[in-house]
Amino acid sequence: MSDMSYMYLGWGVPLVTLAVYSASLVVRGRALSRKVPAERRRWTS
C-alpha cells in the first residue's frame, strides 16, 4: 500500500465516523422532540 492510501484511510475513517455520529444525533433529536412538548425545547441559542 502506498503512503497516500494510508492517508485516505486515516482521513476517511474519522470523517465518515463524525458524519455518521452527527447524522445520528440529528435523527435522534428529531425523533425525541416529537415526544417532548414545544414548551420544553426552546433552545436559548
Next chain:
Amino acid sequence: MLRDARLIAAKDLRIELRSKVTASQILPFALLVLMLFAFALDPDSQALERATPGLFWVAVLFVTVLAVERSFSLEGGDGVRDALRLAGLEPGGVFLGKFAALVVQLLVVEVVLLLGVLLLYSRDLAGVGLLAATMLAATAGIGAAGTLYGVLAAGLRVRETLLPFLLLPVLAPVLIAATRAFESALDGVPSDGWPWFNLLAVFALVYIGIGILTFGSLLEES
C-alpha cells in the same frame, strides 16, 4: 472524623476475625495466582525470575478486586447502608475507616505474597527499605481507589462485572510505578526506584483526598 474512622475500621477487622474470609479464601487465592503464573511462564526459563515484580503486583490487583467486593458486600446486608446514615457517622470517617481496614488486610496478603515470590520464583531479598516504602504507598493508593470505586459499584446488580472494569484501568499507574520500584529494589539499585515511590505517594494522596470529599454524596443517595 478520626473517631468514626477508627470505629468503622475496628468493625471491619472484627468481622474479618469472626468470618476469616480474607484469611481462608482471598489469601489462598493469591498464592494460587502465583502458581498459575509459574504454569504460564515456564519456571525453568528465566522469564519468571525477571517478571517477578510485575507478577507480584498483578496478583495484588486481583486480590484487590476480591477484597474490595468483600468489603462492600458487608455494607450491602440488611439495610446497613441506611443504618450508617441514621447513625450520623461522618462520611469522610466512613471512607477512612473502610480504607484503613482494606489496607491492613491487603498488607497482610502482600507480605505473604512477597514471601511466596521470593521462595517460589527464587529471588533474593534486597532493597528492603524501598520495598517496604513502595508497599505502603502502593497499598494506600490501591486501598483509597478501591474504597472509592467499591462504593461506586456497591449495591448495583452489575457490581461484580463493573468493579474490575472501573478499578483496574485506574490502578494502571500503581501497577507501573510499584513494579518499577520493586524491580529497582530487587535488582539492587534502589536510587532508581524512589521517583516511582513519589508517584505512588501522589496517587495515594489524590485518592484519599477525593475520597474524603466525595464519599458524603455517595452515602447520601437513597
Next chain:
Amino acid sequence: MTTPQAISASHPAGVRAPNGTGSSVSRVLGVVALAAMGLLVWLAFVASPRDAIQGDLVRLLFLHPALAWTAYLACFIATAASIQHLRKGTVGSDILAHSAVELGAVMTLLTLVTGSVWGRPTWGVWWVWDARLTSTAMLFLLLLGYLALHRIDAAPEVRSKRSAVLGVLLVPNVLLVHQSVEWWRTLHQDATLLDRQFDFGTSDLFMFTMIFGFVAVTLVFSWLLLHRFRVGWLEHQVESEWLDEAIEARRAEAHAESHDGTPTTGGVAR
C-alpha cells in the same frame, strides 16, 4: 394540576420551538464547522506539499493532534461539569458531563485509529507501546468505564451522582496515567515517537494548516457537543414526563378506596 401538555396546548402558536436539536446559532455553527473541515481537507491534500522527511504521511498530522486535543478538552469539560453536579445537583451538568464523555470517547477512538494508521507505514506495525498511544488507549478505557456506569439500571439521581464522582476523577486519572506511562516508556526509549520525525519550522503553510486543523476540529467538536447535550436534554424530558401521570395514577388508587377522605392537594410540577 397543569401538565406540560396542557401548557403547550394552550399556546399552540405562541411558542416557536424547533423540530429537533437545531437552533439558529447551532445552524450557523454547523455551516462554519463544515466549511472549515472542507477547507482543512483542501489545505491538507492539495495546498500542502509533501514533507521532506515524512512524505505524504505528514498530511495525517493536520488531523490527528487536533482530534487528541478535543479528546482531552472533553475530559476537562466532563470533570468541570461533574464537580458542578456534585455541588449543585443540577440535571444539566450531569447531561453535559455525559455528553462530553461520549463525545470524548469518539474522539479518543479516532485519535487511536489515526495514530495507528500513521504508525503502520512509519514503524511497520499497527501498534507500538509508545507513551502517548498507550496513555490514549488507557483514556479510552476510562471513558468507556464512565459510559458503563452511566448506563446502569438505577434511580436517575443515584446514577448521576455516581457518574459525577467518576467524572471528577477523570482528569486526575488522565494526568496520573499519562505521567506513569511517560516515565515507564522513557526508561527504554524516547517518550514519544511522534515528535521527532518531522520539522515544523520550515514552512509557514505547515504551521498554518496545523493550527487551522485545531480550529476546524474544535468547531466540529462544539457543534457535536451542543447537539449531544440537546439530545440528552430531550431524553431527560421524555424520562421525566411519566412523573405527572404516575402521580395521577397513584392518587386514583386513593380516591377509589376512600369515600370521606380528605382530598389532598399540592403542586407536583417538577
Next chain:
Amino acid sequence: MEPVIHLRGVVCLLGRFPALAGVDLSVEQGEIVLLQGPNGAGKSTLLRLCAGLQPVATGTARVLGHDLATESHQVRVRVGLLAHATFLYDDLTVADNVRFWTLAAKADLDDAQRAMQRLGLADRLAEVKVSRLSTGQRRRVAIAILMARRPELWLLDEPHAGLDQDGRDLVDALVREAAEVGATVVIASHELDRAAQLAPRHVTIVGGAITAITADTAAGPAGVPEHQQPEAVRSAP
C-alpha cells in the same frame, strides 16, 4: 410549638414509582399515632421519609424542626427507625452489633447494656453471631439498639411482626414509656387491635395519600369505619 412531623404535599419517588403522591400530615410532640393501610400503600416509605432516608421530590417536609430537603442529617440522629431490615451485620455477634451501632450513634453503652438485659439478650445470646438468630431474635437486637439511642421520634414499622407474646407486650410497654418521657411515636401496623390500644389517633394511607384521620378515644378496631379497614385486617381472625 411546631409539630414534630409536618408534611405538606409531599411526593416521594421510589425509582420511578411515586410511593407517596402528595401527603399532608401533622403529628404533635408526645403523640402516639397509628399508621394503617393496605400493603403497598406507602406506610414504610412514609416512615423512611420521616427518618430522613428518602429524598423529598416535591412538597415540604419538616421533622423535629428541620427541613428534610436540606437538613436531613440533623433529623436522622434524633429519630429511631425500626424497619423491616434489622440493620445488623450478620458476621458479628449480638454484643458486637449492639456495641458498634451504639458507639456509632454516640449513645451510652450502659443504656445499651440495660436494653439488652430487658430484651433477654444479655446472657446466652450475646456471643452468638447474628446470622444464627431467628427473625424474632433479630428484631429484639434491633429494638435494643433503638432503645439505647433514646430517640425523640420513634418510627416503628410493624413493630410486633415476628415477635412472641412476651416480645409484643414489651414493645407496647416501650412505646408507652417513650411517650411518657415526651417522645413521639408513629406505628405502622396491621395488628390494629394491639396498636389501636396504644394510639389514640389513626391515620389511614391508601395509594400514597392520606385518606382518613380518625381520633378515637374509644380505642379498638371498632372505632375505624368498616370500609377503611384494609383487606388483611378484615380477613384476620
